[in-house]
Amino acid sequence: MRFLIAILVLALSWVGTAQARYYDDVIASGVITIGAYKDFPPYSFEQDGVASGVDIEIGRRIAQELGVTMQVHWITPDENLEDDLRNNVWKGHYLDKDTDNPLAMKHLADVMMRVPYDREYSFKRDSLGLLINEHVVLFGPYQREKWQVAFDSKKLDRVGTVAVFQYHPIGVEIDSLPDFYMTSAFAGRMRKNTRHYPNVHQAFLAMTKGKVDAVMGMRAEVDWLLSEAENSQYQLAENGFPMMGKQQWDIGMAVKQTYRELSHAVEGVVDQLVTSGEMDKIYTSYGLRYELPGLYQEIE
Incomplete structure (x- = not known):
């Protein structure tokens, strides 16, 4: 037994x-x-x-x-x-x-x-x-992988620094590191212009509809969305992210x-x-x- x-x-x-x-x-x-x-x-x-x-x-x-x-x-x-x-x-x-x-x-x-x-x-x-x-x-x-910003060149001439988002709305994925960064960096001065979306794709879609002037997400996601859009109006920014901590990872x-x-x-x-x-x-x-x-x- x-x-x-x-x-x-x-x-x-x-x-x-x-x-x-x-x-x-x-x-x-x-x-x-x-x-x-x-x-x-x-x-x-x-x-x-x-x-x-x-x-x-x-x-x-x-x-x-x-x-x-x-x-x-x-x-x-x-x-x-x-x-x-x-x-x-x-x-x-x-x-x-x-x-x-x-x-x-x-x-x-x-x-x-x-x-x-x-x-x-x-x-x-x-x-x-x-x-x-x-x-x-x-x-x-x-x-x-890295973080990347893409912007609407009809709304912004360039993005030399994230400080421009004190005056221009930017879309981010909710509860992501870009979300935390954009709402807390520089004493929260970009918080009022940070718009939250379920994912980067939805944030990018909002940019194409004129609801935000830029998006922030992972480099490959942003590259993919730009290639799918096939519109030179949307361009890659070359800015860094002061005070962010780890900005790239393997x-x-x-x-x-x-x-x-x-x-x-x-x-x-x-x-x-x-x-x-x-x-x-x-x-x-x-x-x-x-x-x-x-x-x-x-x-x-």
């Missing part, structure tokens, strides 16, 4: 846990599951029912080099990155159940894209001194901590894309500027 109970407990604990996979399991299955954020152009989104974006294309290249096919695991962002890593890389969300087996969580992403590659974040500890990200490995930096990937062999294989593919110039071409094909992450800039 005790033996049967033990077997039952083991079985229940197994089906109740989402399964990411070892490298050998990925290769044997012929499929690699790439985790990418949903509705997040130009990084990852669906266009006419087809998965698109730079992160999706990188995922396809990874799959191709490993000799497998790519399956996309769409990620809906939670409250913070720790939640996203837990729900999609190492544990799974308690609501994400398999309809055929209510006890079993769906398969996790084998590799999650667009994770900050930051040593300080990797070794971040909680109030008890425990590692917050002990269950994941952050690896493979493939892009450097983007990499994540796997479950126990699957380092998989991370090494994927990292090798991404490294080849970066060093051969193929990564630059992927970004350029979407109308984006590409910048090497810090690791490769140090090598140069």
Whole structure:
């Protein structure tokens, strides 16, 4: 009886846990599951029912080099990155159940894209001194991201400094770093001209309708929106962001901590894309500027 109970407990604990996979399991299955954020152009989104974006294309290249096919695991962002890593890389969300087996969580992403590659974040500890990200490995930096302002040249001659937004309205994504910055920098002098939108796309749309004179968001998002608009009326600003703190950061990937062999294989593919110039071409094909992450800039 005790033996049967033990077997039952083991079985229940197994089906109740989402399964990411070892490298050998990925290769044997012929499929690699790439985790990418949903509705997040130009990084990852669906266009006419087809998965698109730079992160999706990188995922396809990874799959191709490993000799497998790519399956996309769409990620809906939670409250913070720790939640996203837990729900999609190492544990799974308690609501994400398999309809055929209510006890079993769906398969996790084998590799999650667009994770900050930051040593300080990797070794971040909680109030008890425990590692917050002990269950994941952050690896493979493939892009450097920055903040960017775009403006309507019919409303502004140039944006040499963010101080102009004391007098001109600017659109930002609500609860984002640009939102915090524009409402608090320079003793809050830009707060009254800061307009809040659900995302950068909506802020840009507001600019095209004359409701704001500029927008601020991540460089690739702004580049994408400008390329889609195809209107020289909207231009890139060249200003900096005094008192902002971190204005640029590197983007990499994540796997479950126990699957380092998989991370090494994927990292090798991404490294080849970066060093051969193929990564630059992927970004350029979407109308984006590409910048090497810090690791490769140090090598140069």
